[in-house]
Amino acid sequence: MRIINNQNILTNQQIEGIIKLLGKNYKPRTLVVYETRLDIIKFYPQCHNFSLDEFSGELEGTYDESTDTVYLFIFVQTDDGDDVHSKQLYSLHALVHELRHRFQAATNFLTADDEKSERDADYFATHFINSNSRKISKIMHWDEEWIVEEEE
Template sequence: MKIINNQNILTNKQIEAVIKLLGKDYKPRTVVVYETRLDIIKFYPLCFNFALDEFSGELEGIYDESSDAVYIFIFVQTDDGDDVHSKQLYSLHALVHELRHRFQAATNYLTNNDEKAEKDADQFATNFINRNSRRISKIMNWDEEWTVEEE
């Protein structure tokens, strides 16, 4: 697996450890982490053709089935200010959400219903993060466990 990442918010080792918890059906060919909007331009030749939605911060992540790549937009994570743990937690949630889409595509699970696929990916990511909060806290070197709160 190739990871393109500045490693200021999530390290490659942390990303690999979370994907390992999920299992081999969730492991994509490539993971690209955009910490800032500038990273979209910086990594552009290596990645997909970005659109206004990505640049404007309207998407937390994308799974591209044709290249088996997951793209995560950390700069979108501003709900709790600049708290790095919150950015990490919700970026991991976005990562797991997009990896669930990879699983859906690989297994033809809910591929004909976008609404159900989105709901499944969101619920799966929230449940996975919360069920594994102790292990994820260790991976992330957090002093306490964090959980995802859905609105």
């Protein structure tokens, strides 16, 4: 797997650890992490043609089945003050959500219904993060476990 990432928020090793927990059907060919809007321009020649939605911060991530690439937009996440762990946690949630879309495409699971696909990916990401919080905390080198709280 090729990872394009500045590694200021999530390291490649941390990302690989999370993907290892998920399994081989979740591993894309390429993963691009945009920490800032400037990274969209910086990585543009190597990556995907971004849209206004992505640049404006309306998307947390996207999966491009044609290139088997996951794009993660970390700059969208707020950090609940000055706590980088919260930003990392919700970035991981977005990552797992997009990796679930990769799984859906690789296994022909729910690909025909976008609404069900989105609900499945969101539920899966929340459940995965919360049920693996101890392992994830270890991978991330956090002193305590964190859980995802869904917004209504």
